[in-house]
Amino acid sequence: MSYLALPFIQKALVAAVLVGLAAPAVGTYLVQRRLALMGDGIGHVALTGVALGFLLGTSPVLTAVIVASLGAIAIELVRARGKASGDVALAMLFYGGIAGGVLLISLEPGGNTNLLTYLFGSILTVNAQDLVTIGVLAVGVLVVAIGLRRQLFSVCQDEEFARVSGLPVPLLNIVLAVTAALTVTVAMRVVGLLLVSALLVVPVAAAQQLTRGFAATMTAAMAIGVVVSVGGVVASYPLDVGPGSLIVILAIAVFGLASLAAAVMSRRRPVAV
Amino acid sequence: MRMSDHIVDVLGASAALGGRPILHGVDLTLDPGEVVTLLGANGSGKSTLVRAIVGLVPLTGGTVALFGTPLTEFADWARVGYVPQRVMAASGVPATVREVVCAGRLSGRRIFTRFGAADRAAVDDALDVVGLHPLAGVGVARLSGGQQQRVLIARALAGRPDLLILDEPMSGVDADSQAAIVAALQRMTGAGTSVLVVLHELGQLSPLIDRSMVLRGGRVAYVGTAPPDPAEDRDADHDFHPPVAGGFGLSSSPLGSARP
Numbered sequence: 161m162s163y164l165a166l167p168f169i170q171k172a173l174v175a176a177v178l179v180g181l182a183a184p185a186v187g188t189y190l191v192q193r194r195l196a197l198m199g200d201g202i203g204h205v206a207l208t209g210v211a212l213g214f215l216l217g218t219s220p221v222l223t224a225v226i227v228a229s230l231g232a233i234a235i236e237l238v239r240a241r242g243k244a245s246g247d248v249a250l251a252m253l254f255y256g257g258i259a260g261g262v263l264l265i266s267l268e269p270g271g272n273t274n275l276l277t278y279l280f281g282s283i284l285t286v287n288a289q290d291l292v293t294i295g296v297l298a299v300g301v302l303v304v305a306i307g308l309r310r311q312l313f314s315v316c317q318d319e320e321f322a323r324v325s326g327l328p329v330p331l332l333n334i335v336l337a338v339t340a341a342l343t344v345t346v347a348m349r350v351v352g353l354l355l356v357s358a359l360l361v362v363p364v365a366a367a368q369q370l371t372r373g374f375a376a377t378m379t380a381a382m383a384i385g386v387v388v389s390v391g392g393v394v395a396s397y398p399l400d401v402g403p404g405s406l407i408v409i410l411a412i413a414v415f416g417l418a419s420l421a422a423a424v425m426s427r428r429r430p431v432a433v
Numbered sequence: 434m435r436m437s438d439h440i441v442d443v444l445g446a447s448a449a450l451g452g453r454p455i456l457h458g459v460d461l462t463l464d465p466g467e468v469v470t471l472l473g474a475n476g477s478g479k480s481t482l483v484r485a486i487v488g489l490v491p492l493t494g495g496t497v498a499l500f501g502t503p504l505t506e507f508a509d510w511a512r513v514g515y516v517p518q519r520v521m522a523a524s525g526v527p528a529t530v531r532e533v534v535c536a537g538r539l540s541g542r543r544i545f546t547r548f549g550a551a552d553r554a555a556v557d558d559a560l561d562v563v564g565l566h567p568l569a570g571v572g573v574a575r576l577s578g579g580q581q582q583r584v585l586i587a588r589a590l591a592g593r594p595d596l597l598i599l600d601e602p603m604s605g606v607d608a609d610s611q612a613a614i615v616a617a618l619q620r621m622t623g624a625g626t627s628v629l630v631v632l633h634e635l636g637q638l639s640p641l642i643d644r645s646m647v648l649r650g651g652r653v654a655y656v657g658t659a660p661p662d663p664a665e666d667r668d669a670d671h672d673f674h675p676p677v678a679g680g681f682g683l684s685s686s687p688l689g690s691a692r693p
Binding site: 188191192193194196307308310311313314317318320321322323324325326327364368371372373374375377378 | 487488489508509510511513515517525526527528529532533535536537539540541542544545548570571572575588592
């Protein structure tokens with residue numbers, strides 16, 4: 161295990177811990193309000209942001225944060241209006257995001273293989289500056305997801321009750337959407353935009369097989385997130401496979417085990433009162 | 434403008450849903466300590482009226498005031514406990530009874546403040562009132578419909594409201610939970626809480642009720658004291674007609690079952 165002392169592995173491990181904590185924390189709210197695929201949508205839109213960054217010669221993460229946040233707010237506004245056409249509007253946004261990203265990249269002279277880094281993740285190439293960006297974003301995400309947990313729980317669990325409680329529901333919804341966008345841009349370096357939603361959702365789905373409370377689900381999901389992210393990085397080196405995909409496969413394996421355990425437990429335990 | 438001591442003061446309220454007018458100039462008042470029930474057939478507008486009172490449905494005409502403050506300026510939501518119609522279609526992530534009830538303590542709370550002893554005591558009290566304290570750690574999805582309804586009532590009580598607004602708390606609720614809800618409301622009204630409750634039928638709650646208002650087609654069809662005998666309107670959940678001559682008879686069947 162001497163390779164664990166390698167600087168790039170250590171940076172990757174720090175990034176894995178940060179993302180492993182942040183993504184499921186936000187994902188818990190998205191799953192609770194049945195927006196499990198919102199992360200996917202934001203990921204699609206973020207691609208346009210990444211491409212814009214390449215084209216403008218600025219940091220792709222910065223432009224991804226901006227474009228993904230705008231996309232997340234748009235998704236939230238469509239959701240809040242609750243129109244039947246919202247479905248189609250979301251589809252436009254998702255595919256527009258991917259197409260916009262690919263189109264912008266093709267405008268860039270000479271093409272850019274770097275795009276693959278963002279599509280599929282490349283945690284092993286995280287440098288010190290990336291780490292600072294990831295750290296700042298992840299801490300911000302965690303402050304919102306944990307610090308506002310009572311308010312966000314209320315809004316996601318029963319939005320109308322939250323309104324009658326006098327909570328600033330539209331503002332909280334926007335905060336959650338932007339937080340999800342930040343999470344997506346943080347996680348894209350680790351598992352890639354195509355798999356980013358998995359890191360938001362799969363640990364939560366695994367945790368709730370075995371939990372009965374919201375706080376417990378969130379805590380367990382964050383633990384699972386850290387374990388699979390770190391496990392993916394550690395195992396990817398000797399196995400010589402991409403850590404991003406390995407992390408997601410590990411998360412799905414944990415989900416499978418948790419489902420199995422839940423099935424066994426429910427067979428033993430009589431139905432609740 | 435009438436300035437009043439009414440806890441709820443609705444004047445000429447009109448509202449529409451999806452462009453379709455639902456309420457047509459409804460007046461309603463609720464005085465401190467009063468228990469008023471809203472009755473009416475499905476689609477008569479009674480749910481829309483309470484939703485308009487708490488600001489969930491915009492008014493197209495008229496005014497609503499809570500505790501003497503116009504709804505548009507009202508901010509003291511901690512005084513209002515709202516129990517929506519039960520729609521606990523299992524949300525994506527499990528939540529315990531206590532977690533849901535704790536959501537009733539958020540009115541007027543600054544963000545990032547600790548959940549203190551007073552909050553915990555209020556949540557414990559609310560769980561006691563509805564008789565669910567032993568189930569506090571259980572996931573709500575595992576409860577019966579009636580128990581889930583009691584969770585929603587406890588959530589509203591956790592804020593220690595002066596006004597309780599309940600939207601059909603007794604529908605689809607088993608006998609045990611009905612009895613628990615009646616007992617809970619008895620305790621609250623005994624302590625001086627004002628109650629506005631939408632009901633399909635008066636049923637077990639009738640001894641508590643000071644006044645009833647019947648809506649038909651979005652208009653007030655009858656206002657008066659409740660009938661003394663709850664058995665009188667057992668079959669009255671389809672339609673209501675104003676009583677022929679003063680008095681109490683709140684009900685008659687739309688199918689024409691002969692009732693004098």
